[in-house]
Amino acid sequence: MDHLQTPIFTAMKAYHAKKVFPFDVPGHKHGRGLPEFAAYFGNTMLELDVNSMKPLDxxxxxxxxxxxxxxxxxxxxxxxxxxxxxxxxxxxxxxxxxxxxxxxxxxxxxxxxxxxxxxxxxxxxxxxxxxxxxxxxxxxxxxxxxxxxxxxxxxxxxxxxxxxxxxxxxxxxxxxxxxxxxxxxxxxxxxxxxxxxxxxxxxxxxxxxxxxxxxxxxxxxxxxxxxxxxxxxxxxxxxxxxxxxxxxxxxxxxxxxxxxxxxxxxxxxxxxxxxATEGHKILSHIIEIADYARAEINKIPGCYAIGYEAEEQPGIYKFDPTKLSVNTRNMGLNGMELYDILRDDYNIQMETGDVYNSLAILSVGDDYDSVNTLIDALKSISKRFHSARIDYKKIDLHYPEVVLTPREAFYADKEMVALEDTLGRISGESLMSYPPGIPVVSYGERINESVIEQIKLFKASHGVVSGMEDPEANFIKVIKG
Missing domain, CATH: 3.40.640.10 (Type I PLP-dependent aspartate aminotransferase-like (Major domain))
Structure with missing residues (x-):
């Protein structure tokens, strides 16, 4: 097939060129009804924010x-x-x-x-x-x-x-x-x-x-x-x-x-x-950038970025080098602290932070200048922080038992219980660190000691816990009875 073709994009440009008078939705009518937004983002974007119609399928x-x-x-x-x-x-x-x-x-x-x-x-x-x-x-x-x-x-x-x-x-x-x-x-x-x-x-x-x-x-x-x-x-x-x-x-x-x-x-x-047409060339360049960034980060005292050396260990058959996770536990910083420092002090937005790592995602939009900005920031942070290695209490990741299907738990009668009193209770909500949105405990699972300790660890390490009705996770919604 001819992958130089862009059927939707081409049809939208043809529609735009006709300067159609809109009497359909959306109600902003090519941006005229939302002038402040159109002035900032540009008239063309608002003129192409259109509804389904015969020419556009x-x-x-x-x-x-x-x-x-x-x-x-x-x-x-x-x-x-x-x-x-x-x-x-x-x-x-x-x-x-x-x-x-x-x-x-x-x-x-x-x-x-x-x-x-x-x-x-x-x-x-x-x-x-x-x-x-x-x-x-x-x-x-x-x-x-x-x-x-x-x-x-x-x-x-x-x-x-x-x-x-x-x-x-x-x-x-x-x-x-x-x-x-x-x-x-x-x-x-x-x-x-x-x-x-x-x-x-x-x-x-x-x-x-x-x-x-x-x-x-x-x-x-x-x-x-x-x-x-x-x-x-x-x-x-x-x-x-x-x-x-x-x-x-x-x-x-x-x-x-x-x-x-x-x-x-x-x-x-x-x-x-x-x-389809340029991906191999673009991605070859991104791999070069990722390999360069990883090598440079691993030279910085207190930093470690996992790479190809991890392949073939259990759980990593192959490794995607565009995932650039920076571990600073030997610097005395947890991942969320690094995440905050990079954003607040260096104007760098990482994808996420967790107990030990802060993750950068490299993609088709990255170049050497962007990764060098991150590398330089990490060098500066390394000089600023020399605390002892972080070793949080090791948690036995004993995954909770599934007692009810997620659907059964979602619709069951529930009550709010203090986190410390939830041991053995069946969760009526799904708690997770976000991003990436992986549940610590999910609907219908029996809360065990590992779940409670993980929630406490996320809070202690300044992680973001989401999914529960109590935004502080001091109380958890569980199934009644």
Missing amino acids: FLGNPTSVIKESEALLADAFGADRGFLIVGGTSFAVQTMIMATVTTGDKIILPRNVHKSAINALILCGAEPVYMAPEIDNEMGVSHNITLESLKRAYEDHPESKAVFIINPTYYGAACDLKTITDYCHEKGMMVLVDEAHGSHFHFHEKFPMSGMDAGADMSSVSLHKTGGSLTQSSALLVKTDRIDAQYVRKVINTMQTTSPSYLLMASIDVARKML
Whole structure:
């Protein structure tokens, strides 16, 4: 296919050139009704913030330019079908799960899934079977799962219909996706891949294998995270050997807006063109920058950035070098403190911070100047801070027992209980450190000592805990009785 084509973007430009008089929504009417906003962001953007119409096609039932764009999207990523998603990859994840399992079905997931997967289980009623990811005590994070952990989950629950895989994790750890996919298909299970942080994988051989290249049945890719499109724009990719693409469209249409942003869809169109036609060259440059940055950071006293040397250890079959996590525990700074210092003192915004690490994500928009700014800031911080190594109390990450399905717990009667008194109670909400949005305890799980200690640690290390009704997490909502 001709990937120089951008059907949606081209149609929008043609519409704009006609200077149409709008008597449809949105109500700002090409920005005239929102002059302050238009003056700051530019008239053209507001003039292209338009509603569905015949010349621009309809996302719920595309027949022209959106249909063409989705065909190009599928071809670019090696899929049979592609769907434009304007509700973020969270929505794409929910679609994959809801198109695959329902009430009474079981789905195998790693315990460090994003909250969107848990929310999908609330919506569809399926029962989660969790795999324990490999733990890195030095970094203080979870990496990926192994084939062995999958086999254990399957042997305990051979009736499971699907397996949900993260490719890669937030910190760049990828599993042996091809071997795992082949095993799942051999056992009659469908493979769903959360590639929120792997939209670039398919376009360069030095990255871990993409879901579509591994033969997965569906994958969701955050083009806005690493592919260059606008925030909230995403894509759902499908192989049709085991999946009915028309049914997937129906699932999408039950939840996705009927007023999609053409600015978002056009940005997917243009990002796909860039990746398909120039992706290998651009990503080769980004890999060079990432390797350079990692090497320079590892020369700085008190800093460590994990890299290729971690490959083949449990939970890291392959490593994505664009995930640049900076560990400063030997400097006496935790990750959230580093995150705050970089933002407040050096005007540098990192992706997130945790108990030991602060994460930078490199993508198609980075260059040597940007990473040198970060490197120089870290050198300065290293000279400022010389405290003793941080060693928080080691927490036994004993994952909580699933007592109720997320759907059952979501709709059950609940009460607020002080955090210290929740031991043994069943959680009626989902608590997580955000970003990345991985639950410490989720709906329907029995709260154990590990959960309570993790929540206390997040608070002590100035992390952001979210998802609960009490913003301070002093009280937790649990199931009554």
